[in-house]
Amino acid sequence: MLRRLYDWTMSLAARKSAEVWLGVISFVESSIFLVPADVLFLPMALARPDRAWRYALLATVTSVLGGVAGWFLGYYAYESIARPILEFYGKAEAFDQLRLSVDYETVVLLLITSGLAHLPPIKVVTILSGVAHVNLWLFIVSAIVARGGRFFLLAWLLRRYGEPIRHFIEKRLGQIAAAGAILLILLYIAYRLLAH
Known part of the structure; x- marks a missing residue:
């Protein structure tokens, strides 16, 4: 099922309505979808490097709005809506x-690490x-920093290095982002230990 979702999302990049789909997927x-928006963002930004910043802005804004929707699900409708979504994904x-x-502080840290590196998945942390x-x-400021940081970094890399960086991003960016997220977590733990 995940592979079919991934392939379907990739196919959207070639459509005239790709920007609309990027906004929807982001x-x-x-809040609820399994496939990251990067899957659609990368081929779109490679096909139209002149629009990479525009795509990054669109993905950031819609991702933050989706995060706010996830926040509302968690705040107001956890048992009736959010929990069944989480059960669906196991x-x-x-x-x-x-x-x-x-x-509370750890949740804010997780929001930043999930926005940058999907650790844990963003939908889990928004809820x-x-x-x-x-x-x-x-929440909104953290989401703008984390999601905007991710999408604008990808836009910059794709504009600067083009197609050769795509393979690197698809294979290694998750690991680099995970390393950055781990570093943030370690810094946070060190801060907490020194504060006590």
């Missing part, structure tokens, strides 16, 4: 364990942010 990825148990083991009652404005 929006739903942040993430409900992991979500419950995460929810019981993290504090968790609502459940944990993270301040909505703090």
